[in-house]
Amino acid sequence: MKTRITELLGIEHPIILSGMSWISVPEMVAAVSNAGGLGLLATGALNAKETRESVHRIKDLTDKPFGGNASLLFPGAAENAAVMLEEKVPVINFSLGKGDWIVNAANEYGGKVLATVTNSRHAKRAQDYGSHGVIVTGNEAAAHGEPPTTFCLVPSVADVVDIPVIAAGGVGDGRGLAAVLALGGEGVAMGTRLMATKESPLHENFKKLSVEKDVYDTIYSKKFDGLWCRVQDTPAARQATKHGLFPFGYLRAIPNSRSIAKQVGLPYWKLFMGVLASGWENARQLAYMANAFKQIRVATELGDLEKGVLPVGQVQGLMHDIPTVQEVIERTVKEAEEVITNLQKKLV
Numbered sequence: 001m002k003t004r005i006t007e008l009l010g011i012e013h014p015i016i017l018s019g020m021s022w023i024s025v026p027e028m029v030a031a032v033s034n035a036g037g038l039g040l041l042a043t044g045a046l047n048a049k050e051t052r053e054s055v056h057r058i059k060d061l062t063d064k065p066f067g068g069n070a071s072l073l074f075p076g077a078a079e080n081a082a083v084m085l086e087e088k089v090p091v092i093n094f095s096l097g098k099g100d101w102i103v104n105a106a107n108e109y110g111g112k113v114l115a116t117v118t119n120s121r122h123a124k125r126a127q128d129y130g131s132h133g134v135i136v137t138g139n140e141a142a143a144h145g146e147p148p149t150t151f152c153l154v155p156s157v158a159d160v161v162d163i164p165v166i167a168a169g170g171v172g173d174g175r176g177l178a179a180v181l182a183l184g185g186e187g188v189a190m191g192t193r194l195m196a197t198k199e200s201p202l203h204e205n206f207k208k209l210s211v212e213k214d215v216y217d218t219i220y221s222k223k224f225d226g227l228w229c230r231v232q233d234t235p236a237a238r239q240a241t242k243h244g245l246f247p248f249g250y251l252r253a254i255p256n257s258r259s260i261a262k263q264v265g266l267p268y269w270k271l272f273m274g275v276l277a278s279g280w281e282n283a284r285q286l287a288y289m290a291n292a293f294k295q296i297r298v299a300t301e302l303g304d305l306e307k308g309v310l311p312v313g314q315v316q317g318l319m320h321d322i323p324t325v326q327e328v329i330e331r332t333v334k335e336a337e338e339v340i341t342n343l344q345k346k347l348v
Contacts, residue, residue, distance in 0.1 A: 001333050004164045005187035008132060009091055009112060010065045012036030013333050014187030015177070016135070018142075018168060019069030019093060020311070021045040021293070022300040023195050023202050026054050030061035031199040031325040040093055041068035043080040045297070051080045055087045065090045067114070072097025074289070085111070093135065095144075100129040114166065118146035123157045123165075133164040135189050139220070141169025142191050143311040144227050151183065158184030172315030174335020181340070190328075192313040198324045203303025206232075206310050207322055215317030224309065225292035232312040240295060240309050 003014045015037035017024055021044045029039030041058060043051045051068070058066050068089050070081040073096035084092055085105045094102055095116035103113045107130065115126035116135045123134045136157045138150030148156070150170040158165045167180040168189035177188050195202045196210045209232070217233040221241040224231055231237045292309070299308025323331075 001337065003181070003186040005133060005166060008164060009038055009067075011038050013329055014166075015329055015332060016040060016067075016166060016187060016189040017194055018189045018191030019043075020142075020191055020195060022297055023200060024069075025201055026057040026061060028194075028199055028201065028325075029058050029066050031197075032194065032329070033058075033062045033064040033066045035326040035329045036064075037329050038091060039066045040091070041066070041089075043068055043084070044071050044074050044077070045293070046080060047076055048079045048083050051083045052087060055084065055089060067091030067093055067112075069093040069095065069116075070102075071095050072099065098129075099126070099131070103130040103132075116168070117157070118144070118153075119148075120157045120160045123161050127161045127163050131163065133166060133186075134161065135166045135168050136185075138167065138169030139230075140314040141230060142313040143229050143231075145169050145230060146228055150180070154180060154183040154185045169313055170315060172313075172318040174332045174337070175339055176315070177332055177336040178339040181336070190332075192315050193319060193328060193332075194325060195312075196316075196319055196322055197328055198322060200325075202300055202310075205303035205305055206299055206308070209234075209305070210310075210312060210316045211319045211322060213312075213316045215314045217316070218312060218314055225289050229292075230311065230313060232310045232316070234305065234309070236295065236305075236307055237309045240292075 001013055005014045013036040017032040017037060017039045019040040019042040021042045024040055024042035029041050032039035041054055046054060068084045070077045072078060072094055081102055088109045088111060091112045091114065092102055092106055093114045093116060099115060106113050112132040114133045114135050115131040116137060117123045117126060118137050126134055136153050137145040138153045139145045139147055140150055150167050154165060154167045164186035165184060166187045166189055167185045170176055171180060171188040171190055172193045180188050196207045218230050219233050219237050219241050220230045222228055223241045295309040298304045299310040
């Protein structure tokens with residue numbers, strides 16, 4: 001299946017692996033790229049050294065195009081983006097910040113840059129400073145989607161930009177891919193569906209739970225990590241989204257932020273002072289994220305159903321098996337092509 005996004009990125013199918021911390025690791029990235037999609041390395045949980053090592057590992061596992069993401073609000077994200085630029089990673093995806101400097105640097109070696117956005121204004125701005133495409137995140141998505149749904153968000157963005165639009169949120173099979181193409185999109189980013197595959201490092205406890213849950217079994221709240229965020233409905237998630245940072249969230253954020261400082265290779269005093277200097281709102285946001293990161297890691301790596309919280313999209317209710325990455329991509333494309341072919345038969 002060819003679209004502008006497959007031509008832009010040099011891939012076979014218009015399917016991208018969402019960059020999910022502790023899940024979109026080198027082996028997973030390579031599996032998606034080798035299956036004809038585009039794997040995206042998640043660097044949010046990595047320091048600069050680990051990011052470089054991960055890029056080298058991906059290059060050992062595939063000769064196909066791949067990418068990496070950087071959520072610029074996170075500590076160490078700019079350093080990780082700089083490493084990917086030095087390594088000439090073919091595709092870089094950024095979010096939660098202005099990435100014009102990433103675009104300029106990637107253009108020097110022919111790299112492509114995708115900006116993740118949640119509204120048409122940010123999409124237009126990303127286009128204006130040279131982004132090659134945008135990933136628009138609808139309300140149905142795991143983690144950070146704003147209130148508008150994919151069904152409305154994709155055409156609203158496609159109407160105001162000339163660069164390719166990729167939809168994230170609400171796509172778990174070929175019907176979703178066909179719908180996105182009809183709405184003006186050129187491809188899809190799949191996270192929830194691909195995290196429940198055989199190659200995915202997501203703990204088996206949560207893979208099994210994900211295929212058992214329904215489309216209704218998620219929680220959408222600002223009280224988990226400080227942004228609008230969709231997570232799987234579990235007792236731990238209900239507890240996390242009930243109280244937010246009060247009454248004890250700030251206290252938990254101190255040891256959790258120490259773990260993040262160690263994780264990204266920053267002296268804790270430097271991280272702490274940087275957070276304080278960034279202003280109260282940013283400090284509050286990072287406190288939320290310090291706590292959320294711990295619970296996400298406990299879910300993905302340890303499979304702790306009592307303490308872990310997993311970001312998932314509503315498409316978990318469309319999933320009924322745990323296939324290989326290759327199977328997901330091939331059947332998604334095949335089903336989309338069949339849907340498109342059969343649409344004419346529905347007209348009377």
